[in-house]
Amino acid sequence: MKIFVTGVAGQLGHDVINELAKRGYEGIASDIAPTYSGIQDSSEVTQAAYRSMDITNPKAVEATLTEINPDVVIHCAAWTAVDLAEDEDKQEKVRAINAGGTKNIALVCKKLNCKMVYISTDYVFDGQGTKPWEPDCKDYKPLNVYGQTKLEGELAVSENLEKYFIVRIAWVFGLNGKNFIKTMLNVGKTHDSVRVVNDQVGTPTYTYDLARLLVDMVETEKYGYYHATNEGGYISWFDFTQEIYKQAGLKTNVLPVTTAEYGLSKAARPFNSRLDKSKLVANGFKPLPTWQDALSRYLKEMQDNA
Numbered sequence: 001m002k003i004f005v006t007g008v009a010g011q012l013g014h015d016v017i018n019e020l021a022k023r024g025y026e027g028i029a030s031d032i033a034p035t036y037s038g039i040q041d042s043s044e045v046t047q048a049a050y051r052s053m054d055i056t057n058p059k060a061v062e063a064t065l066t067e068i069n070p071d072v073v074i075h076c077a078a079w080t081a082v083d084l085a086e087d088e089d090k091q092e093k094v095r096a097i098n099a100g101g102t103k104n105i106a107l108v109c110k111k112l113n114c115k116m117v118y119i120s121t122d123y124v125f126d127g128q129g130t131k132p133w134e135p136d137c138k139d140y141k142p143l144n145v146y147g148q149t150k151l152e153g154e155l156a157v158s159e160n161l162e163k164y165f166i167v168r169i170a171w172v173f174g175l176n177g178k179n180f181i182k183t184m185l186n187v188g189k190t191h192d193s194v195r196v197v198n199d200q201v202g203t204p205t206y207t208y209d210l211a212r213l214l215v216d217m218v219e220t221e222k223y224g225y226y227h228a229t230n231e232g233g234y235i236s237w238f239d240f241t242q243e244i245y246k247q248a249g250l251k252t253n254v255l256p257v258t259t260a261e262y263g264l265s266k267a268a269r270p271f272n273s274r275l276d277k278s279k280l281v282a283n284g285f286k287p288l289p290t291w292q293d294a295l296s297r298y299l300k301e302m303q304d305n306a
C-alpha cells in the first residue's frame with residue numbers, strides 16, 4: 001500500500017509516517033515547507049520520501065497526488081491554533097486550509113478512487129449536556145472558527161467521497177509540535193501555581209497510539225465516521241494537569257477554575273467534549289490504551305529525545 005500523509009511537520013503526521021514504516025508500507029510525507037521541517041529525532045520520518053505541497057493550492061494538490069497515485073491519503077494538515085483563528089484577519093486563511101485544503105484533497109481522491117482519512121475534532125459539537133457524542137450524530141454546532149472550518153472540511157469529504165474515514169479526536173499530544181502538556185510543563189517549571197479550567201471535559205489522544213489505529217483502519221473498507229481518543233475515562237483539563245504534574249514530579253499547585261473565571265481564551269470551547277468511542281470496538285478495531293498510560297510513555301519519549 002502506498003500512503004500519502006499530510007501534516008508531517010506536525011504532531012500526528014510525524015507519528016503516522018513512523019507507524020507506516022514500522023509496518024512496511026510505503027509512506028510519502030508531505031507538509032508545506034520545502035523539506036521536512038519537523039523534529040530531528042532520527043526516526044523514519046526524518047528519512048522518508050517527502051513532497052512539499054500547499055494544500056490550499058488546488059493545482060499543486062492535483063499534480064502531486066496524481067503523480068504519486070496513492071492508495072490512501074491520511075490528511076493530518078490543518079490550522080490548529082484555536083484562539084488565533086478567531087482574529088478577523090486570519091479567518092480567510094484558516095478556512096482556506098481547513099475547509100478549502102481538505103476539499104482540494106477530497107476531489108483528487110475521488111478522481112484517483114483512493115481512500116481518504118480526514119482527522120477532525122470534538123470542536124464540531126457545541127458541548128451541551130453531559131452525554132458522550134456519538135460519531136454518527138449530525139447535531140453539529142461549532143462554537144468557534146476552528147471548529148466551524150473543520151466541520152466544513154468534514155462535509156467536503158463526506159459529500160464528495162464514498163471511501164472515507166472521518167476520525168474525530170481531541171486534546172492531542174505528540175512529540176512533534178505544540179500541545180497542552182508541553183505548555184503545562186513549561187508553566188510548572190516557572191510558576192508555583194497555575195489556574196486550570198475544570199468545566200471542560202473530554203479525553204486526551206496520544207498521536208503515537210492513534211497512528212496505530214489509523215493504519216489499522218486503512219487496511220479495511222470499514223468506512224464512515226469514528227471517534228478515537230485514549231481510554232481511561234473522561235476528565236477535565238484541571239484533572240489532566242494534576243496528573244501531568246504528578247507523573248512529571250512537579251510540585252506546582254493546580255487551582256481549579258471555571259471557564260468564566262479563567263477568562264483568557266478568545267475562542268469559546270465546548271464544555272462537553274466526551275466522545276463515544278464504542279463504534280471502534282463494534283467494528284472490530286482495537287481501542288487505544290488509557291490516557292494515564294499514554295502520558296507516562298509520552299513523558300519518557302520526551303525525556304529520551306531531550
Ligand SMILES: NC(=O)C1=CN([C@@H]2O[C@H](COP(=O)(O)OP(=O)(O)OC[C@H]3O[C@@H](n4cnc5c(N)ncnc54)[C@H](OP(=O)(O)O)[C@@H]3O)[C@@H](O)[C@H]2O)C=CC1
Pocket residue numbers: 006007008009010011012013031032033053054055056075076077078079080097101119120121122150169170171172173176177178
Ligand atoms: N492538536 C489538537 O489538539 C487536535 C488536533 N485535531 C486535528 O488533528 C489533525 C492533526 O493535528 P496536529 O498534528 O496537532 O496538527 P499540527 O498543528 O501539529 O500540524 C499541522 C501541520 O499542518 C501544516 N499545514 C498548515 N497549513 C498547511 C498548508 N496550507 N499546506 C500544507 N500543510 C499545512 C502545518 O504547518 P505550519 O505549522 O507551517 O502551519 C503543520 O505542520 C488536524 O487535522 C487537527 O485539526 C483534532 C483534535 C485535537
Ligand SMILES: Cc1cn([C@H]2C[C@H](O)[C@@H](COP(=O)(O)OP(=O)(O)O[C@H]3O[C@@H](C)C(=O)[C@@H](O)[C@H]3O)O2)c(=O)[nH]c1=O
Pocket residue numbers: 080081082083120121122123169170171172179180183187194195196197200237262265269
Ligand atoms: C494554558 C492554560 C489553558 N487553560 C485552558 C484553556 C482551554 O480551555 C484549555 C485547553 O487549552 P489549549 O489552549 O490547549 O486548548 P485548545 O488549543 O483549544 O485545544 C484544542 O485544540 C484543538 C486543535 C482541538 O481540536 C481540540 O480537541 C483541543 O485539543 O485549558 C487553562 O485553564 N489554564 C492554562 O494555564
